[in-house]
Amino acid sequence: MPETILLVEDETSLISYLKTELEFEDYQVLIARDGLAAWNQYQIHRDHLDLMILDWMLPKLDGLEVMRRIRKHDDLPIIMMTARDYIGDKVAGxxxxxxxxxxxxxxxxxLLARIRVIIRRQNKQTQVLQKYQVADLTLDTKARQVMRGHQLVQLTQRExxxxxxLLRHQDEVQTRDELLNQVWGVNFDGQVNIVDVYIRYLRNKIDHAQSQPLIETVRGVGYLIRSKQNEIE
Known part of the structure; x- marks a missing residue:
């Protein structure tokens, strides 16, 4: 089944060109011509989208606001596309x-190379066939399901x-840079704080009100799950 890309752009000639090129590469392409349409398309097709190519400067809602809204719900891969070349804008994005x-x-x-890298990374992250159990937390990679005790935990893809x-490297301190490389697939000092933000999201979901928190901060440089890990084939 071809990957589905939501292309968000308001320039007609660029839409036509990119749609043709992406479809030639066997991607299924959906189009949104302004930020509000992008948000609506996302809500309709979110379960079937593999990637969004998102222009920054859009009518109705700008690309940054569209992305902020999406990030409240899930971690759909997003490539920002813009004429802005200021490093501060790149960091903000x-x-x-x-x-x-x-x-x-x-x-x-x-652009096609960047798309392939993201798609490969997403596919690789879904091909693990083990279950992990630490204390009363279980992660089943085949079902993509996380349980804490008898409670199902709903996580976004990034979480x-x-x-x-963290479970694969249990008892090993994972620095922020290491987590960036493994989870985000990038090595960019300016966005290290993203790791802290997502650790906080994750703690709120798996450690909130628990007598035995699992995720530890180690010497301010990284994170660790210290409990004994069991892998089940």
Whole structure:
């Protein structure tokens, strides 16, 4: 089944060009021409979207506001696409949840390569076939299900990947840079605080009101799940 990309752009000629190129690469392409339409399309198709290419400067809602809204719900991969070349704008886009950033004008081969990297990373993160159990927390990668005791824990894709990474490296301190590389697939000092934000989200869901919190901060440099881990084939 082809991956589905939501292309959000208000320039007609660029929409036509990118849609043609993406469909030639066997992607299914949905179109939104303003920020409000992008938000509506996301709400309708969110369970079937694999990636969003999101322009920054849009009518009705700008790209940053669209991304902020989406990040309240899940971790759909987003590539920001903009004519802005100021480093502060790139940092703002990445800090607010963009997975990647491309500046206009660009060669289509570069955009396609960035898409392939993100899709490969997403596919790789869903191909693990073990279960992990630490204390009363269980993560089943086949069912993509997390339980704390008898309670089902609803996680976004990014929160799930972050927890899975900590469980795979149980008893090993994972620095913020290491978590960025493994979960976000980037190495950018300016967005290290994203790790802290998502650790907080994760703690609120799996450790809130628990007598035995699982995620520890170690010497202010990283995070650790220290409890004994059992892997079940």
């Amino acid at each position: 990445l800090d607010n949840g963009a997975d990647d950033y491309i500046t206009k004008p660009f060669e289509i081969e570069e 799930y990947n972050l927890l899975l990474t």
